Amino acid sequence: MRIKAPAKINLSLRVTSKREDGFHEIITLMQPLSLSDLITVTVNNGAGITITCDDPDIPTDGRNLAYKAALMFLEEAGLARKVHIDMGKRIPVAAGLGGGSSDGAATLQALNELTGAPLTEAQLHAIAAGLGSDVPFFLLRGSAVAGGRGELLRPVKLPGYSYILINPGFGVSAAWAYGNLTLTETSHNIRITDLEESAVALLERPSSVVDILENDLERAVAAQRPEVSELLLALKESGAAGALMSGSGPTVFGLFLSESGAAPALEALEERFKGYDYRIIAAKGL
Structure with a gap:
């Protein structure tokens, strides 16, 4: 099977x-x-x-x-x-x-x-x-x-966003990322119902996703691997509506509201990072 x-x-x-x-x-x-x-x-x-x-x-x-x-x-x-x-x-x-x-x-x-x-x-x-x-x-x-x-x-339903992923060619242990995290007061106040309500609202207003793009592990990883911040900036410069590190990293993604917006950005990023040991991948949200 x-x-x-x-x-x-x-x-x-x-x-x-x-x-x-x-x-x-x-x-x-x-x-x-x-x-x-x-x-x-x-x-x-x-x-x-x-x-x-x-x-x-x-x-x-x-x-x-x-x-x-x-x-x-x-x-x-x-x-x-x-x-x-x-x-x-x-x-x-x-x-x-x-x-x-x-x-x-x-x-x-x-x-x-x-x-x-x-x-x-x-x-x-x-x-x-x-x-x-x-x-x-x-x-x-x-x-x-x-x-x-x-x-x-x-479970929630989300719009089928288009993404460009960039993996910088090195791995990050989730245990290391969490071990180097500094907990913030802001995170203590987050409730699961708040995020659930924001997620449900995305079907009617897909562009509001930029308001929730946040990863508490990103700062810890980027502090040790500046490539993360550099790639996030590159994705934003390519026209992404927002960019974020996924999970414990180091892969970053640019979010695009349409495939037509992602296509020229993919081409530009592949040209910009030609010769680098990066994987640049176009993907669709399911």
Whole structure:
């Protein structure tokens, strides 16, 4: 079975507090993108989990979230099966786009369908939450406001914005980004209902999205990697309605209200950064 595992961007990411378990409480608005990995899952009689991937830098053992997802699924379902997962990677790694989390969610969904749906949506969600903060979001296959660690989800519909993503060619650990964050008083006052109301209003007034574009992790990452600020400026100069770092970075995105506005900007940015080790990607919000 083949299934797409989409990337995501955070249109807003506010960190409200640090929890006793070491995680952070967040309030975020996420939208899945047309940019996706392609996951092919095969199930046969027998036992064992194997992974192949067209990116040699991706681990194919127990460190891979898709592997962990398959293992946890089989244990929860009480099944003994031979599972093979082939991964066609298109989403940059350690980039703030949720690629690994999306691969894990896609694996869970594929396995549940291939084995006759032995697990309920609630059971899949519980496994996903155990795999990582972003994994439950990808089970939705749509946009959502998220709270808690990211596992408390409120689905919303968003306009199909056009995006240009720029990945500067290096990775950022989410743990490092959160560890270098300075919590602000403003973030403490944010409520999930506020962001949910703002998200719902975007369908009637898509341009108001610029009012919510904020990422509390951006300053911490940009302080160590000035390329982030430079690329954000370049996106704004290209005509983006707004620009932001996604998740824990370092990928940044420019948001365009139409594809016709994004097309010339993509061409200009590709010319501007010719010779740089950057990935510049056009994508559509789903």
